[in-house]
Amino acid sequence: MTKRFIAGGCSFTFGHELSDDQQGKVPSKKSWAYGLKPTDHEYVCTAHPGSGNSGIARRVFDAVANTNDVGAVVVMWSFLSRYDWAMPRHRDLEGTRWATISPWDTNMAEDERHNAMAGAEAQQEQWKRRQDLMMETGVKPFAESIYKYAANEYHETYMSWKSIIWLQNILEKKKIPFMFTLADNSLFYKEFDHHKDQDKFMSALHGEIDLTKWFSFGERMMGFNQWATLNDYAYATTHPLDLAHEDAVKLMLPQFNKITGGQ
Amino acid sequence: MFCWIKNLFIKIKQEIKYRKRLKELKKKDPFIYK
Numbered sequence: 001m002t003k004r005f006i007a008g009g010c011s012f013t014f015g016h017e018l019s020d021d022q023q024g025k026v027p028s029k030k031s032w033a034y035g036l037k038p039t040d041h042e043y044v045c046t047a048h049p050g051s052g053n054s055g056i057a058r059r060v061f062d063a064v065a066n067t068n069d070v071g072a073v074v075v076m077w078s079f080l081s082r083y084d085w086a087m088p089r090h091r092d093l094e095g096t097r098w099a100t101i102s103p104w105d106t107n108m109a110e111d112e113r114h115n116a117m118a119g120a121e122a123q124q125e126q127w128k129r130r131q132d133l134m135m136e137t138g139v140k141p142f143a144e145s146i147y148k149y150a151a152n153e154y155h156e157t158y159m160s161w162k163s164i165i166w167l168q169n170i171l172e173k174k175k176i177p178f179m180f181t182l183a184d185n186s187l188f189y190k191e192f193d194h195h196k197d198q199d200k201f202m203s204a205l206h207g208e209i210d211l212t213k214w215f216s217f218g219e220r221m222m223g224f225n226q227w228a229t230l231n232d233y234a235y236a237t238t239h240p241l242d243l244a245h246e247d248a249v250k251l252m253l254p255q256f257n258k259i260t261g262g263q
Numbered sequence: 264m265f266c267w268i269k270n271l272f273i274k275i276k277q278e279i280k281y282r283k284r285l286k287e288l289k290k291k292d293p294f295i296y297k
Contacts, residue, residue: 011293081288103288108281148281184291225293238293 003071005041007033008060010078012183012224013047017236018245023126024049030242032224033074035249036179036256041071050100052082053187057163058098061170072260073171073178076224077164077187080156083146090137105134105143157195158205160187165208172210177260181215181252184223192220215255217248224248 007013007027015021015028027045028034037043044067046059056075064070083101093099134140164180171178182188188195188206196206217227227248228240235241 079288079292081292103285103292106285108285147285148277151284186291 001069002040002042003038003069004044004067005037005071006044006060006063006067006073007031007037007047007075008056008063008073009033009047009076010051010056010082010183011047011049011239012078013076014045014049015047015245016049017239017241019242030245032076032245032248032252035245036074036252038071047076048094048100050082050102050104051078052084052100052102053077053080053160053163055082055084055098055100057167058084060167064170064174064176070174070176073176074256075167075178075180077160077180077182079184080153080160080186081151083143083151085139085142087137087139087142092133093137093139099134099137099139099142101139101143101146103147105140106147107144153190153195154198154202157187157202161202161205161209165205168210168213178213179215179252179256179259180213181217182221182223183225185216185221185226187223188221213259215252217251 011017013031013033014024015031015034016024018028018030020028020030027043027047029043031045031047033045033047034043044063046056046063048055048059051059056078060073060075064073081103085099085101086097087093087099089096131140134143168178168180194206196203214221216222217224218230222230224244225240228235228244231244233240233244233247
């Protein structure tokens, strides 16, 4: 039976804005994750544009729990500041329940969003549909409240690391080879300060992360997006294009083969 | 008597903090239109 190769992440893994992007409907075959896939494995992409780390862990777990013959799992963890929430049921939510919330969903972002989509009518139309849906499902006022009254880096770091450890332990228990990487080192650092140095609790939580199963793009856990920017790779609106993904695969492959036993 | 001034001050402080953080977050977090 063909083994499955499961990929998790946000838009950087889904392949948003890459050359084969079909308006975000189908995961790209130009992404770093597809590039790492062994040729005899079937690709299962659980990545979701805009997803945060709780959502990434949830989707990968869902795939692992409902897929036979999982050969390997790769995950590119995303930004701290995104939330995943099971809302009251609504037919238009993911799985009739799940909402992905990012800082862009607040009222404060409206002007910048308008500028980012200037001249792109199809994108503006899609965004308007999303906004209508977010009002109808109650996600919009909830997003506003989260970022206004409750969101903070400490909680977001705690939630992200907890998601990482949760998924790591499940994969280890199931004896599924996996490699984790990251889009941005803000997952671990605020400028030069490591989040683990905030207190004993964070230090202990960080100690549970098995960093031998990770690939980072440089010092201080550099992420894929930072590496692509630093090396002047061509970008679309906000995502590095195909070449960055191709070159990232070349860098990641030795570590991936080492961790997964060259499967 | 000055309770409302204190509340207003807290609200303004909260709003400034909120706006500052969102501005920082959006510098890194790429915009997705869907």
